[in-house]
Structures are given as C-alpha cells and as structure tokens.
Amino acid sequence: EALMLLQRNGLLKSNASIDVVATLFGDSKDVMKMEQNCLIDWGESSLPDPRLSERCAFDDSQLRALSLGLNKKRPVLVIQGPPGTGKTVLLTELIVRAVRQGESVLVTAPSNAAVDNMVERLSRTGLNIVRVGNPARISPSVTSKSLAEIVNGRLGQFRKELERKRTDLRKDLRDCIEDDSLAAGIRQLLKQLGRDLEMKEKETIMEVLSDAQVVLSTNTGAADPLIRKTGCFDLVIIDEAGQGIEPSCWIPILQGKRCILAGDHCQLAPAILSRKALEGGLGKSMMERASLLHDGLLTTRLTVQHRMHDSIASWASKEMYQGLLQSSHSVASHLLADSPVVKVYILSVSGVRSIAWNVYVFWVCVQD
Ligand SMILES: Nc1ncnc2c1ncn2[C@@H]1O[C@H](COP(=O)(O)OP(=O)(O)OP(=O)(O)O)[C@@H](O)[C@H]1O
Ligand SMILES: [Mg+2]
Incomplete structure (x- = not known):
C-alpha cells in the first residue's frame, strides 16, 4: 500500500523514508492499511529503566514521548511542547537510548544556534x-x-x-x-x-x-554531499521544528527510516519574507501540518514546564495552551533572587556598597 502511495507521489520504492512519506501524504485509510500489514506501529515501546536517567527524573508526559520515540516501527512522532517543557533535554535522552538500541541518528534544527545547543548537550553523554x-x-x-x-x-x-x-x-x-x-x-x-x-x-x-553514532547539521546543511554519501540513517530528529519551513525539513527526513519532530508551533513560526511564499503556504511548518494529520495520531504533548515561576507559566497556559501547561514543583515558586548566580551578585553589590559607605564615613570624619 505504501508503495502505491509513493508511486502516486512520484517516489521510488527503494526510498528509505517510504513509511514517513506515506504517513505525511497519505489519508487515514492508507495509514490503517499500513498498520494492518504490520509495516508500522503507533504504540509505546517498553522502556527497560524508564525513570533511571543520568540526566533527570522525567515527568509522565516526557516518559510517554520517550517510549513513543523509541518505537522503531513508528514512522513519525511529533513532540509538541511549550517553552521549558524539556523538549531538548528529552531529545538528548532519546538519542542516547536510540544509539543504545543500535540506531544511527541524524539530528538537525533550522538554526546553527539550535544545532550547537544540541551538540553541547550531547557532548556530555560520551556518544561519538x-x-x-x-x-x-x-x-x-x-x-x-x-x-x-x-x-x-x-x-x-x-x-x-x-x-x-x-x-x-x-x-x-x-x-x-x-x-x-x-x-x-x-x-x-x-x-x-x-x-x-x-x-x-x-x-x-x-x-x-x-x-x-550521531551526525548533526542544520536542516539545509543536511543537503551536504558528505552527509548524503554516509548512507541512510535509522532515525532523523529535528529540534525547533516549528521554526523551519517544510521543504527544509524534507532534506534530513528523506535520509532516514523514521523521524521525530520536536518544537512548538505557538512559538516563533518560520520567518518568511515573501508575501507570495506566505500565500503559497510556506508559513506553515511541517510540524504544524503533521500535528493536524490523522486526528492527531502523530502527536504527543509535553505538559509540565521545568523553567519558570508558575505566575508566568499560568498566563501562557491560559492564553496559548488551553490551560494544559502545568509547572513542575521544583520551579513553580522559585524567584530570580533565589538563583545562586543572582545571590552572589547581590552579595558582591552589597559588599561594594558597604565599602563605599565606610570610605564616605571616613572622609566625613577626616573633614571634621
Ligand atoms: N524532568 C525534568 N526535571 C528537571 N528539570 C527538567 C526536566 N525536564 C527539563 N528540565 C529542565 O528544564 C529546562 C528547560 O528544558 P529544555 O531546554 O529541554 O526545554 P525546551 O522545551 O527545549 O525549551 P524551549 O522551548 O525553550 O526550546 C532545562 O533547564 C532542563 O534542565
Ligand atoms: Mg529546546
């Protein structure tokens, strides 16, 4: 079935991304048929040590994303999460575990900064x-x-x-x-x-x-002949996928057997300067389009944020995320003044102030 669909879309049977393409261009019947023929599977894979990670203790929505992301027969997973819900942290864990289960991984993002952020986090994992x-x-x-x-x-x-x-x-x-x-x-x-x-x-x-074990580049950088010559990857992961235009996402995706898109279409959308391109639909990211397909079957949501005070998060939750965003206990009431960096700063500022005061008093005494 996937083959027929690909031929309809003008793609070759030998294409490694056959299931991904079929999922993203097919209708619900096509997807059902692929499922019945055991070509794909949408379930969670069982995690051997779900809560044991050197990186952090994951919340339930993160654990679900993790086990969906490790299912080798799932062609597409969209991980949708508001700011600070741990998408990048989660992807790091996913990559480590995917490599552990024998998969080669291509990781991309629309911007160099987002790719380097991923490189930094992965550098600490000991992966090659x-x-x-x-x-x-x-x-x-x-x-x-x-x-x-x-x-x-x-x-x-x-x-x-x-x-x-x-x-x-x-x-x-x-x-x-x-x-x-x-x-x-x-x-x-x-x-x-x-x-x-x-x-x-x-x-x-x-x-x-x-x-x-892991190759990283920007979406468009994945067109580099050096990467293309490396051969097909088992898994393609795109971070900040809400910010990339759909054609740029296809560059890495067509080089892998399955793909995971993480991001948030409520944050920055792709930057499109041409009105014509906007009217043609380039303003809608692949992530946004995919999350609307097949009654939301492709998407899982992260619902707990681990970055900011609840007063900030609950406003965003109400305005943008239908009240679904919660705050983790560890950050719900933390203030900037509690941060160790700010504390050191306050201490040093008050230190400077007291020295200045002493100098002033001394000067007044001398004047007298
Ligand atoms: N389960 C968790 N327990 C404790 N801290 C966590 C957990 N998940 C994420 N964090 C922390 O939350 C912060 C935000 O994580 P991260 O940068 O991965 O979020 P994000 O969803 O990628 O954010 P953005 O939308 O800005 O890209 C980080 O400091 C991270 O260490
Ligand atoms: Mg991130």
Whole structure:
C-alpha cells in the first residue's frame, strides 16, 4: 500500500523514508492499511529503566514521548511542547537510548544556534558525535566536535610526514636543476604527494562520518554531499521544528527510516519574507501540518514546564495552551533572587556598597 502511495507521489520504492512519506501524504485509510500489514506501529515501546536517567527524573508526559520515540516501527512522532517543557533535554535522552538500541541518528534544527545547543548537550553523554557545517558558523564552544576539526586532528601526523617528504624533494630538485629528466621526475613526485593528501582527506572524512553514532547539521546543511554519501540513517530528529519551513525539513527526513519532530508551533513560526511564499503556504511548518494529520495520531504533548515561576507559566497556559501547561514543583515558586548566580551578585553589590559607605564615613570624619 505504501508503495502505491509513493508511486502516486512520484517516489521510488527503494526510498528509505517510504513509511514517513506515506504517513505525511497519505489519508487515514492508507495509514490503517499500513498498520494492518504490520509495516508500522503507533504504540509505546517498553522502556527497560524508564525513570533511571543520568540526566533527570522525567515527568509522565516526557516518559510517554520517550517510549513513543523509541518505537522503531513508528514512522513519525511529533513532540509538541511549550517553552521549558524539556523538549531538548528529552531529545538528548532519546538519542542516547536510540544509539543504545543500535540506531544511527541524524539530528538537525533550522538554526546553527539550535544545532550547537544540541551538540553541547550531547557532548556530555560520551556518544561519538560529529557536527557538519561551515566552520565559520559553528559556535567556538563546540568546534572540537566539528567535522573539520576532527579530520584535522586525525591528519596531523600524516601532514607532518608529507611536509617532511616535500621539503626533501624540493631540496633534491634544487640540487639537480641541471638534469631535466630527473627534475621532471621529482616534480611528478611532488604532484603525487598533493594528490595523496587529497585522497587521505576524503578517506578520513568518510571514516569519521561513518564511525559517528550521531551526525548533526542544520536542516539545509543536511543537503551536504558528505552527509548524503554516509548512507541512510535509522532515525532523523529535528529540534525547533516549528521554526523551519517544510521543504527544509524534507532534506534530513528523506535520509532516514523514521523521524521525530520536536518544537512548538505557538512559538516563533518560520520567518518568511515573501508575501507570495506566505500565500503559497510556506508559513506553515511541517510540524504544524503533521500535528493536524490523522486526528492527531502523530502527536504527543509535553505538559509540565521545568523553567519558570508558575505566575508566568499560568498566563501562557491560559492564553496559548488551553490551560494544559502545568509547572513542575521544583520551579513553580522559585524567584530570580533565589538563583545562586543572582545571590552572589547581590552579595558582591552589597559588599561594594558597604565599602563605599565606610570610605564616605571616613572622609566625613577626616573633614571634621
Ligand atoms: N524532568 C525534568 N526535571 C528537571 N528539570 C527538567 C526536566 N525536564 C527539563 N528540565 C529542565 O528544564 C529546562 C528547560 O528544558 P529544555 O531546554 O529541554 O526545554 P525546551 O522545551 O527545549 O525549551 P524551549 O522551548 O525553550 O526550546 C532545562 O533547564 C532542563 O534542565
Ligand atoms: Mg529546546
């Protein structure tokens, strides 16, 4: 059934994302048929140690998203969550567990900042991760995980030896400048060294990418031929998916067997400057479209926020989330003044104030 649907949409049977495409373009009957033929399954996978995570103790809505996200037969999962409900934290856990169950993962987001945020969190998990993208756009705090940096590190020894050989050959060349045929031979050797380096670079890049458990890039960065050559991923995850235009999401999605979109369409929508594009529908993200498909079957919601005081969250809850957003006990009544950083600041400010006061009193006494 999925095949017929794909052919209707002009896609090939061999496409790895066949079930994802069928789900996102098919109607309810198509999805039901795929389910009956055991091609897909919407249930939760059982988690071996659901509440045991080194990262945090997950709330119930997060646990549900986690077990839905780990079901290898589920083609699409949309994780919809207001600010601070732990989408990014949850994705980190999902990635760790997906790798543990043998899946290769491609992680993307619409912006470089969101990708680097994910790289930072994943760096602490001990997974083998690689960030692909223009080095000038990658945050300095995560450059050690960038493809260019890793490849440079691995090529260090090779480059040193090559440079030594080059210097020797150049010296030989100067010594035999009278002998044309010998000089031509040496020039050939020098050229060959350049080609060797190019080959070695290409080989190392492919090695690093295929060894990686998780590859990260922006949505559009996933069009990089280096990522495409790596082969099909088992799982594609898109964070901040509410902010990306649908065509950009298809770039990573078509490189994986299943996908998870996390975000919130009540926050920033895709930035579209052209009125024509807006009228054509580009303003609606894939996440928003997917969450309306198949009576909401694709979506799960996170309902507890772990970031802000309840007075702020309850306003947002009422105005934007039909009163469904709750505040975790740990943050519901916490104030900025309780934060350790602010406390240190207040102490230092009052310290400075008391010194200033003492100086003033001393000055007054001296005047007297
Ligand atoms: N179950 C939890 N227990 C304790 N803290 C949590 C839990 N889940 C998330 N947090 C904390 O809540 C904060 C927000 O999490 P996170 O950044 O993952 O949210 P988000 O949904 O991605 O937010 P945004 O919409 O801004 O991207 C973080 O400080 C995170 O450590
Ligand atoms: Mg986030």
